[in-house]
Amino acid sequence: MGAAAICSHAEQNFIDLASTWAPGQDLANPDQWSAPIFLALKQAHNVLLTDFGCHEWSIDGPAPASAVPQIEGSSQNPAANAPQSASRNVVPPLTLLPLTLLCSTQTVDSNLDGNAKVPSVPAQCVITAHLMRCWPSHQYVLGDISLTRSEQTLGLQSSQRFKACPTDPDDTIFGLHFPPPATDSQVQADPSLKEKAWHLTWMPLAFLASLRPQRQQTRFTGEIFSVRRSERPSHFCVRTLSHTRNVLARSLSSICTGITYSLVRSTLGPSPAMITS
């Protein structure tokens, strides 16, 4: 009963996802799938079968011996290893549900005799554990992962710090609104003046602090995720970008208000957070 309930739950999730993201597809016929999300599922399924020692469930029984992968570094000769270490190095095959049964496991369940094993969708933790056991022979994948853009984006989103009043007065027209920087002779006389120079700090991602999923003003409304078939993707993007723009505009306003407040505080009280002295 428990297995049947799990199958039913997974099956219902699959059907719900398919009806939302790939409507009109025949779920029981993978050969006719054309939706990108289903093609990606087929590709992942094939990779698991060919490269990661998985096999499809069949009513006949357990996996063939050829499907059992060896961990790299272990001897191919079973006699060379002790039985305990051999059992550690051999990865037991992972049984996957055939794609044709993803939406009809209950039908198969009802047709099984008493000795047959009930098909089930393996839990994500089981799949992850199986993949990690096979990982040593797939470490070459690391060479194909590019971190360049991530590093560049991190650099773009790091905080910026400027002198409130630059050394060259021609670089700003707001010089009189900030205390002038100490001259070299003044710094030589009192080195602490160099540390006391005003700086402005800008954090591009500071607006995230004002975003909360629980706030009505900042969270994405549910309607932008409910794309109808008649709606073009561009319309979805426009609505999303428009909403994002409004959120950012409100956030920028709050940030700027905070800066203004900090400027006022700097003349009245202790040093503010945005302007360090």
Place this chain on the structure above:
Amino acid sequence: MNVSAQLAHNSGLRVRINRKFATTAADSNKQGDVQAMEFGIPGYDDLVWDVSLVSDRIGSSTQHGLNGKLQLGDYLNARARRKIGKFRRDYAAKNIAFAPAILSVAGKIHPEFLRLL
């Protein structure tokens, strides 16, 4: 632009948006984005700033995962210099100060815009 104008308005300044001004330059269609009246800069009556967005990446996405080539150098300052060269002298003839308000798509800011904020 609207956000910065609203901020100036909320600060008690009189604000004009997208207002053309008479100039002695040949190109009479120049206009800044926001004009704040009586901003308080010595020697000038008003302040005009022009908001501009700069993309951090240029070119097509020929390399997978990069979506264009990252701009090198101080591209925010280059855009600010271009704006200053276009506007500042003409506005100064009318006793109006000019400041560029430059942001990048990724969120980086030009220091003069930060000082204005």
